[in-house]
Amino acid sequence: MTKHAVTVLGLGLMGQALAGALLRAGHTTTVWNRSPGKADALPGAVVAGSVAEAVAASPVVIVCVTGSAAVREVLDAAGDLDGRVVVNLSSGASREARETAARHGRYLDGAIMAAPSDIGTPASAIVYSGNRAAFDEHEHLLRDLGAATFLGDDPGLAALHETAVLGLMYGILNGFLHSAALLRAAGVPAESFVPFAGAGIETVAAWLPGYARQIDEGRYPPVDATLDTHLAAIDQVVQESVAAGVDSGPPAFARELARRAVAAGHGGDSYVSVIEQFQAPDKERS
Structure with a gap:
């Protein structure tokens, strides 16, 4: 199997799970987090001292941070992204995904339909949208994180699907809670x-x-x-x-x-x- 260099920016629970799955698959994985101690849970990872250093290490950059403001801040600090594929797996609105794609040509927006513990297993599914050529080129890498589905060229489609699933989830949960309250x-x-x-x-x-x-x-x-x-x-x-x-x-x-x-x-x-x-x-x- 072909192995590649990949960078993961953000080491919250999901970011750690993504980096861990890539390491287990044998990829050279560079990581960065605002609090560097979180990399201690990832033996074998290359710990970068800055966002720019982490980005310079790999042709594929995966971003997993909290909120669109943090995504912008991290990518603004990344330095030269020319030629690199940016895969944003942070949650956000479809409008924000389109705005980010307009600034970074080789951009994929992704929505994770799994818990951190499922990443890298058959239970994990991630949907992507944006640059089709970037997806086709790195699909084998993305599949090491879970089942990978490309939704279309509109970068906002992944975020829109995530929002739709969340709306369905809370509708079901609130329906159950209302019914349980009625019975209680x-x-x-x-x-x-x-x-x-x-x-x-x-x-x-x-x-x-x-x-x-x-x-x-x-x-x-x-x-x-x-x-x-x-x-x-x-x-x-x-x-x-x-x-x-x-x-x-x-x-x-x-x-x-x-x-x-x-x-x-x-x-x-x-x-x-x-x-x-x-x-x-x-x-x-x-």
Whole structure:
């Protein structure tokens, strides 16, 4: 296997995991962190005294720091990046990824869909977007961090996918917490609800491929039930929440979206038609 020199800037939990996976794969790995002591956990790594020194050591530079401001600060201190591939695996907004790509031509933005402990194992998945030639050239290196998927030339796509997954994750978690609160009000332990919650999540997951096709086609034929039927079920959740003294805000929001979709003529369509309400212009809530 071909081994390469690679630099990792940032040694938080994820940065250490990335550097560790590269070292285990046999790559010459140079690291830098604002607090140099964090490199002690990476035997075999070359510890650079500055960002510029770390960048000069390798043709591929992986950045994993906290926040877009830190990314800018680190790259501004990097010195000459000409000819080098910058792979930014820090979390950030899609707009920020596009702005960074405009300053660094051979740029890949990445979103890590894994925990630090999974990096370098089959459980790890990372999506990338940006410079396709840079991805193709170094795909074998990136695969030593986990399954690597290229999403497209738009540098913002990786960050956008990460945000979409986070939105889904918190929607599921808050749905579980609201349900657990509803049951706890009746003295039911959350642990006993877990099997039912898991089965419900699996049921919804099985709907997703068909629902995705409806979204892409812009047609919403009812399959499991019409939106009118779903609206009645959501209203039941709202009423039960009020009766139990549990915050009815989450299901009430879902009911409002469904009501708006029904008013727009989608009562006989599938629940997926509610997507039109999500795509209506909105103001950011602070």
